[in-house]
Amino acid sequence: MEIELEVKRAQKGEKQSFAKLIRHYQVHLYRIAYAILKNDSDCADAIQETILNAYQSIHQLKQPNYFKTWLIRILINQCNKMLHQNKKMIPFEKLQEPSYAPKEYKEVELKELVNHLDPNHRLVITLYYFEDLSLEQIANLLNLPEGTIKSRLYKARSILSEWLSVSKERVMRCE
Structure with a gap:
């Protein structure tokens, strides 16, 4: 898959191109989200929000060849936001570790x-x-x-x- 070409198509509004990009990077997104959040449910939420944010702002991406790092940056920000929101809550499992x-x-x-x-x-x-x-x-x-x-x-x-x-x-x- 030609990433830059798909990014340009997605920027022009082609939903299928954006979906291809997300499918291409889905394993990467999960691995990074899990490294930060360590919870499958939270990872799914963070990835979902990341995809929504990326879809809404893909036209702002100036250099298509930086799509992966741009997407990862959105994900990291979302994960950090979730960590900050959940900071006061301590999961039961953590009490036992x-x-x-x-x-x-x-x-x-x-x-x-x-x-x-x-x-x-x-x-x-x-x-x-x-x-x-x-x-x-x-x-x-x-x-x-x-x-x-x-x-x-x-x-x-x-x-x-x-x-x-x-x-x-x-x-x-x-x-």
Whole structure:
């Protein structure tokens, strides 16, 4: 699919082109929303609002080749808005979670571990490794200096490395 061509068509009002774009990026949207919100229901709400906002304002997008980052920016803003609105509510499940790191596991999947990182580290890891965005793109999306993104990536990698080494030790003790 030629993304820029579909974006231009969508900007001219072709609903099918916009739908193709959303279908093309739906997995990306979910992965990013889940990295921030960690709740399927909230992810669905955030994605729905993102799609509506993007559809209503697609004519404002000046450079079609930036559609993906533009869409992700709308999603991140929507997720942050939802987090801010839900800040006062603590889900029952969270009351039972003593820490971000999983307690017992024998086989570790990296994506599972990433979901246990704090939100800032989880988002940067997701955007960099799973969405293949550059450090510069992530910095622009999050309105942060590139150095901050680098340090968050470094910290997240360190945490993941530590968890993986702890996991390996536990597996060796169980064998």
